Amino acid sequence: MQVRTAIHLNRAPAMAAGAQIVLRKGEQLFDEGDEAEFFYQVVSGAIRSYKLMSDGRRQIDAFHLRGDIFGLEAGGEHRFSAEAVGDVSVVAYRRSRLEALIQDDPAFRDKVMTATLRNLARAQAHMLLLGRKTAEEKIATFLLDMAERISKDDEHFDLPMQRCDIADHLGLTIETVSRILSRFARSGLIRLLPASRSIGLCNRMALQGLNA
Incomplete structure (x- = not known):
């Protein structure tokens, strides 16, 4: 999958410090074990990072949304795979240029530092969510x-x-997610539109109570 990323980079117009990559829904940006030659910032759309278990189950680690920076690794390989949730545009920066980029552009340095700390905080929160929260608490936390x-x-x-x-x-399970969203809607906590991903928060205080 790293080869496909390189092809996109060669065809993309050069940007100030990186190259733009456009992905379609389901297209992979990088695979677990690929060389971590680049890191990325989302321009539009959403990227999911995930691992596939030996039995075929998928664990999504995080969703990366507009403005998020991701893919900076401590080692030389990516620990997760990453693919487009829908149509996505990202900017790819060469990891080897990170030091020069943050020296030349203090604003970019601050963005990278903020993103790194935010990703760490989200990873810690996700670990707590998976290990200790009920299904209702998980979904309330996710919606907020x-x-x-x-x-x-x-x-x-x-x-x-x-x-x-x-x-x-x-x-x-997807059945549990659907059941709890419907229960939240019946209880007046949220508003769901039929056949839509649109969510309205009707009772934020109650959701925050579940999130505590």
Whole structure:
């Protein structure tokens, strides 16, 4: 999959410090074990990073949304795979140029530092969520986090991912995710539009109570 990334880079127009890559839904950006030659920033759309278990199950580690920086590794290989949730545009930066980039551009240095700390905080929160929270608490936490990351008013937003993605991120079945979302809607906590990924938060306080 690293070869495909290189092909995109060769065809993409050069940008100020990186190269733009356009991916279609389901297209892979890199695979687990690929050389971590580049790191990335999302321009539009969403990327999911994940691992496939030996029995074929998928665990989604994180969703990377507009502005997020990801793919910086401590070692020389990517520890997760990454693919487009829908149509996506990212900018790829050569890892070998990281030191020069942060020296030449203090604003970019601050972005990388903020992104690194934020990714660490989200990874810690995700570990707690998987290990200690009930299904209802997991979904309440997820909805509040997505509202904060996606929506300007935090009350209404369109999820970029499908329910199967949510299930694989939260360690639940798709049936459990659908059942709890419907229960939240019946209880007046959220508003769901039929055949839509649109979510309205109707009772934020109650959701925050589940998130505590």
